[in-house]
Amino acid sequence: MRSSPLSLLISIISAITLSHAMILSTKDLKCGFLGCGTIAAAIATGLASSSDEEVTFSHFHVSKRSASKSAALLSRFGPDKITICESGDNQEILDSSNVIFVCVLPSQLEEVLSKVKFDHERHTIISLVSTSTLPQLISLSSLPPTSVFKMICLPSVATHDGTCLLVPKSETVKKILLPLGGCVGCESEDIMTKMMIPACLMGPMYAIMKGNLDWMVKNGVPAEDASYYIGRTYLGIAKDAEAKCTDPKHFTDLIEEQTPGGINQQAIENLTKLGALDSYDKAMDKILERLTGRGDGKA
Ligand SMILES: NC(=O)c1ccc[n+]([C@@H]2O[C@H](COP(=O)([O-])OP(=O)(O)OC[C@H]3O[C@@H](n4cnc5c(N)ncnc54)[C@H](OP(=O)(O)O)[C@@H]3O)[C@@H](O)[C@H]2O)c1
Structure with a gap:
């Protein structure tokens, strides 16, 4: 056949x-x-x-x-x-x-x-x-x-x-x-x-750290102490984020484990209310637009 x-x-x-x-x-x-x-x-x-x-x-x-x-x-x-x-x-x-x-x-x-x-x-x-x-x-x-x-x-x-x-x-x-x-x-x-998009948010991550540094210095913290503390603190945060990252629920768990009524929980609520987290979504849309040639990526 x-x-x-x-x-x-x-x-x-x-x-x-x-x-x-x-x-x-x-x-x-x-x-x-x-x-x-x-x-x-x-x-x-x-x-x-x-x-x-x-x-x-x-x-x-x-x-x-x-x-x-x-x-x-x-x-x-x-x-x-x-x-x-x-x-x-x-x-x-x-x-x-x-x-x-x-x-x-x-x-x-x-x-x-x-x-x-x-x-x-x-x-x-x-x-x-x-x-x-x-x-x-x-x-x-x-x-x-x-x-x-x-x-x-x-x-x-x-x-x-x-x-x-x-x-x-x-x-x-x-x-x-x-x-x-x-x-x-x-x-x-x-x-x-x-x-690829999270890797394109490396710059904004450093900008957040620099913003923390400037705010602390403006409020009287010695620059060297602030810089050292920020670098080490974000490293600890990143290590926790990486620890169980094969589980997609892990980030939700980390958010939920913040003390109820505590300062971290309030900071999430404040940043949400101020539109900071939404603006991250919008920035990701813009990066995608640029990566795919559908626009210049400008907000
Ligand atoms: N840098 C990054 O973090 C990164 C990350 C991911 C992907 N990439 C991609 O990787 C590619 C290389 O990036 P790069 O940053 O490594 O650039 P790079 O440092 O400029 O490297 C390009 C290399 O190609 C060599 N080259 C040029 N013409 C050649 C030829 N005819 N035959 C053999 N080699 C030749 C260059 O040699 P000479 O220096 O002697 O001209 C140089 O060694 C790019 O397409 C980029 O998009 C880069």
């Missing part, structure tokens, strides 16, 4: 998926970095210093670009772990690696990817380029969709403190990224964009 075109397509996709699953293991990974700037150096540092026994990295191949950063990686981890591609030919990095992190600027992406040839049997790419999309990466690399990923993280991955966002979901790639400080697999690029 002849197979229908649809069943043929399904069996081809299954074969690709199966062969990919067999190729990408979490042992003896060889990571290549296209671009060696801030984020590439942070990821390489985080992975090379990982003590996770589930995922092992045998070598890191980095471009010579941003020479001070590539040299710092070599000096810290040594030639057994790091090779700098002296020729400047990105193809050499691909030929020596199986997981390729794309860490160039948005304006450099097309030129860099169009000049190299990926190997379907071996390569998985993970793009850090903020403006890149999965269809664009698949088209530029000619790799099957199962080998193409987009990731977002902050430079704190260098110290295993940066939680990565990954799309599409993949248990294997997630395992590879976990040593960087955690990883959330996103259902779609659209969900990933929405997940």
Whole structure:
């Protein structure tokens, strides 16, 4: 009996998926970095210093670009772990690696990817380029969709403190990224964009702390004492927030555990009444508008 075109397509996709699953293991990974700037150096540092026994990295191949950063990686981890591609030919990095992190600027992406040839049997790419999309990466690399990923993280991955966002979901790639400080697999690029918003509220968080500092100093507290106390107090608050963060009810629990009729409960009520918490929602809408190109993000 002849197979229908649809069943043929399904069996081809299954074969690709199966062969990919067999190729990408979490042992003896060889990571290549296209671009060696801030984020590439942070990821390489985080992975090379990982003590996770589930995922092992045998070598890191980095471009010579941003020479001070590539040299710092070599000096810290040594030639057994790091090779700098002296020729400047990105193809050499691909030929020596199986997981390729794309860490160039948005304006450099097309030129860099169009000049190299990926190997379907071996390569998985993970793009850090903020403006890149999965269809664009698949088209530029000619790799099957199962080998193409987009990731977002902050430079704190260098110290295993940066939680990565990954799309599409993949248990294997997630395992590879976990040593960087955690990883959330996103259902779609659209969900990933929405997940990015708390990281865009880092600035406002510092602005709140600075506001606390200015208010305390204005009211007679020595600046050094105020600064030290604010930094340490918010750290304690953040640790409590992180402790059970896998439970979505955790933040509600923390709010409910504030003393009934106490000052924290009243501060929540006051800020709600003054519109401060609502304005956070509105600011998040504006960030989303800007991230999706639907507006300039201005309130
Ligand atoms: N910084 C962050 O916190 C962060 C976080 C998440 C995502 N990202 C994304 O990551 C990407 C890189 O950001 P970044 O902050 O790391 O920028 P960056 O420090 O400017 O790094 C860009 C790197 O690309 C290199 N490069 C340029 N042309 C190249 C080529 N033809 N072949 C190989 N390498 C080339 C640059 O080398 P030269 O310096 O020698 O020109 C530099 O090492 C961006 O797309 C950004 O959106 C950044």
